[in-house]
Amino acid sequence: MKNSGFYYEFYNPSKCTAGVGCLADSVSKLPSMxxxxxxxxxxDVEKSSAVxxxxxxVNAVKxxxxxxxxxxxxxxxxASLRExxxxxxxxxxxxxxxxxxxxxxxxxxALRMLLSGQVARFEDVKGINIARKKINIPLVVVxxxxxxxNAVTSSxxxxxxxxxxxxxxxxxxxxxxxxxxxxxxxxxxxxxTIAGALESFAKxxxxxxxxxxxxxxxxxxxxxxxxxxxxxxxxxxxxxxxQAVLGLQRAGLLAGACYSCTSAGVAHAxxxxxxxxxxxxxxxxxxxxxxACMRYNIQVVEKDYAQALYYIVGDDKYAATPVQDRAxxxxxxxxxxxKELFEENGLPVSLSxxxxxxxxxxxxxxxxxxxxxxxxxxxxxxxxxxxxxxRSVM
Amino acid sequence: xxxxxxxxxVKILCGDHALDNLPFELRERDCTRPLFISDERSYRLGFVKxxxxxxxxxxxxxxxxxxxxxxRTCPKNCDDIITMYKAHGCDGIIALGGDNVIQCAKVxxxxxxxxxxDFVYFNHKTEMDAENAVYADLPLFILPTEIPSGIxxxxxxxIFDEKNNFFYNFNSVLTRASAVILDVRLTDIMxxxxxxxxxxxxxxxxxxxxxxxxxxxxxxxxxxGAIHTVINELLPAMRHNSNSDYRISIYSSVIxxxxxxxxxxxxxxxxxxxxxxxxxxxxxxxxxxxxxPVYYKEKVNKDRVFKSVLMPVVGEEQxxxxxxxxxxxxAIDTLxxxxxxxxSLAEIPSKLREVGxxxxxFVKLAxxxxxxxxxxxxxxxxxxxxxxxxxxx
Numbered sequence: 110m111k112n113s114g115f116y117y118e119f120y121n122p123s124k125c126t127a128g129v130g131c132l133a134d135s136v137s138k139l140p141s142m143x144x145x146x147x148x149x150x151x152x153d154v155e156k157s158s159a160v161x162x163x164x165x166x167v168n169a170v171k172x173x174x175x176x177x178x179x180x181x182x183x184x185x186x187x188a189s190l191r192e193x194x195x196x197x198x199x200x201x202x203x204x205x206x207x208x209x210x211x212x213x214x215x216x217x218x219a220l221r222m223l224l225s226g227q228v229a230r231f232e233d234v235k236g237i238n239i240a241r242k243k244i245n246i247p248l249v250v251v252x253x254x255x256x257x258x259n260a261v262t263s264s265x266x267x268x269x270x271x272x273x274x275x276x277x278x279x280x281x282x283x284x285x286x287x288x289x290x291x292x293x294x295x296x297x298x299x300x301x302t303i304a305g306a307l308e309s310f311a312k313x314x315x316x317x318x319x320x321x322x323x324x325x326x327x328x329x330x331x332x333x334x335x336x337x338x339x340x341x342x343x344x345x346x347x348x349x350x351x352q353a354v355l356g357l358q359r360a361g362l363l364a365g366a367c368y369s370c371t372s373a374g375v376a377h378a379x380x381x382x383x384x385x386x387x388x389x390x391x392x393x394x395x396x397x398x399x400x401a402c403m404r405y406n407i408q409v410v411e412k413d414y415a416q417a418l419y420y421i422v423g424d425d426k427y428a429a430t431p432v433q434d435r436a437x438x439x440x441x442x443x444x445x446x447x448k449e450l451f452e453e454n455g456l457p458v459s460l461s462x463x464x465x466x467x468x469x470x471x472x473x474x475x476x477x478x479x480x481x482x483x484x485x486x487x488x489x490x491x492x493x494x495x496x497x498x499x500r501s502v503m
Numbered sequence: 504x505x506x507x508x509x510x511x512x513v514k515i516l517c518g519d520h521a522l523d524n525l526p527f528e529l530r531e532r533d534c535t536r537p538l539f540i541s542d543e544r545s546y547r548l549g550f551v552k553x554x555x556x557x558x559x560x561x562x563x564x565x566x567x568x569x570x571x572x573x574x575r576t577c578p579k580n581c582d583d584i585i586t587m588y589k590a591h592g593c594d595g596i597i598a599l600g601g602d603n604v605i606q607c608a609k610v611x612x613x614x615x616x617x618x619x620x621d622f623v624y625f626n627h628k629t630e631m632d633a634e635n636a637v638y639a640d641l642p643l644f645i646l647p648t649e650i651p652s653g654i655x656x657x658x659x660x661x662i663f664d665e666k667n668n669f670f671y672n673f674n675s676v677l678t679r680a681s682a683v684i685l686d687v688r689l690t691d692i693m694x695x696x697x698x699x700x701x702x703x704x705x706x707x708x709x710x711x712x713x714x715x716x717x718x719x720x721x722x723x724x725x726x727x728g729a730i731h732t733v734i735n736e737l738l739p740a741m742r743h744n745s746n747s748d749y750r751i752s753i754y755s756s757v758i759x760x761x762x763x764x765x766x767x768x769x770x771x772x773x774x775x776x777x778x779x780x781x782x783x784x785x786x787x788x789x790x791x792x793x794x795x796p797v798y799y800k801e802k803v804n805k806d807r808v809f810k811s812v813l814m815p816v817v818g819e820e821q822x823x824x825x826x827x828x829x830x831x832x833x834a835i836d837t838l839x840x841x842x843x844x845x846x847s848l849a850e851i852p853s854k855l856r857e858v859g860x861x862x863x864x865f866v867k868l869a870x871x872x873x874x875x876x877x878x879x880x881x882x883x884x885x886x887x888x889x890x891x892x893x894x895x896x
């Protein structure tokens with residue numbers, strides 16, 4: 110190592126509390142944060158008892174529900190955001206409390222940015238660090254899904270009036286407080302659990318090999334990968350296992366904490382684009398392309414993959430795997446794990462099974478090249494590379 | 504898996520040209536008239552000039568400057584800072600310097616946010632009610648020079664009131680910095696001795712932070728990263744002390760280890776380190792580099808978590824090959840070997856007697872530490888403490 114001009118920034122603005130039954134104690138701190146009249150955002154009041162529980166706990170500490178808004182858009186659109194902003198103002202709310210899955214969390218973060226930055230037109234804050242804080246709008250999120258890696262990140266996805274998805278990155282998106290209580294987690298079907306675990310796993314692996322990874326983020330990612338290994342099958346087999354759910358959620362929090370420093374990589378760029386083009390769920394697209402993207406990156410991150418293998422296979426298998434085979438074994442093990450989970454649950458494992466055609470592939474290539482995630486991928490990605498990755502999983 | 508909580512919203516900017524981002528960070532927080540505080544040493548070494556240079560092309564100017572922070576923190580410094588701050592209508596603080604400047608700036612921030620006009624107000628009170636002021640922010644930018652102490656990005660601040668012989672130990676979110684900026688230009692080539700002390704101090708804080716934060720994955724990552732960095736980069740950093748990458752890497756590990764270490768609610772080790780630091784006028788890092796080997800030797804047999812420390816110490820390969828039943832022993836032996844190698848290469852003190860402490864001081868010292876310690880671990884008692892001091896002697 111020489112005087113290389115090494116530089117990094119690390120910023121994780123959200124406070125996190127995670128534990129079984131931590132809700133009551135955590136919300137008792139809300140009044141001291143200046144919260145009294147909440148804009149309460151949730152996904153499904155009817156089906157989820159979590160929303161009820163959170164509202165009760167919040168009301169018990171004298172924080173009123175100034176307005177209740179139900180939103181379950183996959184990616185929130187500008188029209189909904191404008192409506193929420195107006196309701197927030199009319200009801201004199203002084204904070205946002207969001208309870209629900211990753212979609213609700215994304216919506217709440219976007220709304221906070223809109224209100225806190227007093228943004229007149231959301232289109233004006235597209236990109237990185239454009240919005241600036243004008244007023245303080247505390248945001249508390251209580252995620253109720255297994256996959257919570259977006260809960261504490263500083264980025265949001267929004268759909269514009271022409272139905273195009275764009276990303277905004279700003280510390281204003283990150284919540285002040287993230288309360289993770291797995292006993293509030295809805296009992297999901299296996300695919301939803303897989304979605305959460307896979308999103309968290311893929312994010313941690315991509316962050317681990319990101320061009321901007323630092324020792325601290327790498328440590329967070331490795332701890333998270335071990336938590337996923339220890340808990341993913343437990344949750345799939347028994348979604349009521351709250352300790353195992355907590356393990357997966359902790360892994361998501363760690364991934365989220367690193368994200369503002371590392372961003373992600375080519376797999377996130379392609380999976381996001383593919384989901385947009387095909388209308389499929391992001392996690393299905395991720396499951397299809399993830400191993401191929403790891404293979405694509407292996408030539409520049411072989412050592413990192415080899416190291417990460419330990420956290421997937423443990424002592425004996427790691428020691429027994431020859432050094433030169435470890436990186437490849439990581440990819441094969443990840444691929445096998447994803448395939449097993451997908452096939453057992455009847456999910457597609459190839460692009461053809463997803464119904465993607467050549468035109469969709471070409472469109473996905475174009476979309477992928479617009480993604481910020483490519484900037485931090487360890488290899489410089491070209492259009493041709495993306496095309497070849499997609500063809501390899503046809 | 505028990506409940507864990509983690510909060511550290513201090514932005515860390517670290518490495519080459521980090522200082523150039525100061526104007527941006529000030530603007531981000533609407534800080535247009537910062538009070539710039541430092542000490543004579545930083546002025547003499549040209550660090551003040553570097554900060555001025557970084558601000559030169561920007562419209563933001565200093566609201567006022569105060570470069571008279573004394574070598575040892577004292578209440579008067581805090582009072583002077585808040586008087587200056589108010590008199591010049593400042594809206595933020597830039598603190599450039601060593602531990603003395605940083606601690607005073609943190610306490611001054613707390614005083615300003617709490618509306619405390621004079622340090623006398625505290626009158627031996629060390630627990631602050633921070634609850635009502637959490638959102639009344641006052642931007643504080645910490646620019647450590649030379650060696651960081653680990654306290655920079657934490658909620659802790661210590662002031663020793665020599666006149667009244669009282670040690671103020673603040674633990675409040677109101678002392679928290681907005682950003683810590685660690686720039687190569689604010690550091691200097693250090694002798695191997697100094698690097699060794701910083702590295703061993705970081706290692707001690709990292710190991711302690713690791714063991715005591717086993718259930719907190721965030722804090723654990725900070726500790727793991729610090730241990731890993733010190734083990735892999737301290738010896739090269741001592742050998743090639745003109746290499747700024749190594750230097751920044753070790754300093755950044757001190758800051759990260761500090762986040763894990765100072766986040767521990769109660770720690771006898773920390774209380775003892777502070778007491779010895781006051782007594783000997785050595786920095787807490789210097790004290791840790793002496794007493795920690797004795798401390799962990801004592802703890803290892805009682806704490807099975809210690810076996811996991813082996814991972815960041817030796818890496819995945821050796822960890823996987825080691826006997827799972829004796830990992831804590833291997834961890835302790837490996838750390839000991841590393842410690843002795845660094846101490847002998849750098850020729851730094853390894854015993855309390857080498858830093859002017861007398862055995863006759865132990866009873867008074869142990870008494871003071873036990874009085875301050877608020878933890879509930881029954882092993883942490885007067886007898887254990889005296890034994891520990893004797894071993895470290």
